[in-house]
Amino acid sequence: MEIKQLARYPFVKPASELIKQENISLEDLLTHQAFSGARHRGKQRIIDSVEKAQVQDAKLTSKEDMLQEILSYAMARILVSSVGDGFLIRRYALAEAKTVYDHLQTEPIDRVMEIASELGVDATLERDVPSMHFADFLRYTSGIRSKEWKLVNTEVKKGLVSLPKIKFARVLEQAFHDKIEDELPLPVADWMIKALKDDIQELKNLAEQMKDRYKVEGFGEIDAESFPPCIRRLIAMARSGENISHPGRFALTSFLFSIGLSRDEILAIFASSPDFDESKTRYQIDHITGEISGTKYTPPECSTMKSFGNCHNIDDLCRQDWVKHPLIYYRAKSRRRRKQPGAKTVPQASVPAEGDKTATKSATT
Numbered sequence: 001m002e003i004k005q006l007a008r009y010p011f012v013k014p015a016s017e018l019i020k021q022e023n024i025s026l027e028d029l030l031t032h033q034a035f036s037g038a039r040h041r042g043k044q045r046i047i048d049s050v051e052k053a054q055v056q057d058a059k060l061t062s063k064e065d066m067l068q069e070i071l072s073y074a075m076a077r078i079l080v081s082s083v084g085d086g087f088l089i090r091r092y093a094l095a096e097a098k099t100v101y102d103h104l105q106t107e108p109i110d111r112v113m114e115i116a117s118e119l120g121v122d123a124t125l126e127r128d129v130p131s132m133h134f135a136d137f138l139r140y141t142s143g144i145r146s147k148e149w150k151l152v153n154t155e156v157k158k159g160l161v162s163l164p165k166i167k168f169a170r171v172l173e174q175a176f177h178d179k180i181e182d183e184l185p186l187p188v189a190d191w192m193i194k195a196l197k198d199d200i201q202e203l204k205n206l207a208e209q210m211k212d213r214y215k216v217e218g219f220g221e222i223d224a225e226s227f228p229p230c231i232r233r234l235i236a237m238a239r240s241g242e243n244i245s246h247p248g249r250f251a252l253t254s255f256l257f258s259i260g261l262s263r264d265e266i267l268a269i270f271a272s273s274p275d276f277d278e279s280k281t282r283y284q285i286d287h288i289t290g291e292i293s294g295t296k297y298t299p300p301e302c303s304t305m306k307s308f309g310n311c312h313n314i315d316d317l318c319r320q321d322w323v324k325h326p327l328i329y330y331r332a333k334s335r336r337r338r339k340q341p342g343a344k345t346v347p348q349a350s351v352p353a354e355g356d357k358t359a360t361k362s363a364t365t
């Protein structure tokens with residue numbers, strides 16, 4: 001690969017070999033004036049990830065620009081690891097992976113296969129079409145919700161799945177995303193944290209600001225402070241653009257509709273998802289809320305939430321024997337909050353009473 005390509009794909013082995021050949025030490029990268037541009041660009045990669053959900057392309061006109069771009073990737077990984085914030089790591093992984101996906105779409109198929117090999121994705125070319133074992137396909141696409149990604153809607157021959165280049169690039173996006181999330185945070189020495197302390201603080205502040213934005217708020221008259229931990233987590237995931245499993249989306253949608261959010265308000269919560277597709281999401285919401293099916297589904301109870309891995313961060317109220325449903329938690333917490341001195345009145349009309357199954361159905365699909 002030429003250096004220009006290495007700058008586009010700075011995670012490949014030849015990129016780290018180039019840094020070694022150039023004799024650039026870690027100390028130099030973190031402290032020497034000659035590498036202030038790489039440090040700045042490394043920080044910018046993370047800022048772009050948080051603010052734009054994508055790393056913006058840098059101008060690459062000279063060899064120095066390209067080397068700086070390669071170094072900036074290493075720098076970003078060190079910075080993100082030094083901050084050590086799970087939210088920041090997830091945003092960073094999503095953005096770097098999305099950027100690679102965009103780059104791959106314009107590459108010849110041989111380059112795409114080269115990147116696949118660098119990412120450890122086992123695939124071969126069959127008449128210029130990438131093809132992979134169905135087990136690997138399932139591993140990388142389990143989080144992609146669109147119907148077109150279901151195995152039944154894909155051409156499978158002798159256990160191999162054939163994918164057009166663009167879809168294969170999407171698989172590689174996921175592989176790169178998983179790789180970053182698996183590798184970070186890297187171990188960081190004290191001297192490194194000391195050398196980067198101002199940048200680390202800036203990124204910490206940025207992460208906190210963004211997390212505040214994703215907090216459970218902005219629900220108008222709804223008492224969001226009384227949401228159970230499982231629902232708070234799903235909302236934070238949706239707003240920060242993390243993939244949510246199908247049962248998780250079902251639980252979130254049915255819960256929010258049960259307590260009075262409109263379909264449009266629920267749609268807006270899912271809009272940050274990396275795979276957001278307005279018409280498909282609207283269809284799902286309309287289905288769960290009875291607009292299409294005529295059946296208004298109730299949210300799953302705690303036992304179902306647990307079995308699908310959607311019960312998280314339980315608190316003292318969750319531990320009460322009688323809290324068997326997120327809506328019971330919500331009603332109980334709202335009641336407690338209303339009894340607190342100076343509490344505002346919270347609308348409760350749309351919250352079903354415990355055991356009220358009138359015209360409703362509960363499901364997890």
Ligand code: SF4
Nearest residue numbers: 228230302305311318
């Ligand atoms: S115990 Fe129930 S209400 Fe609490 S987090 Fe788990 S599923 Fe939600």
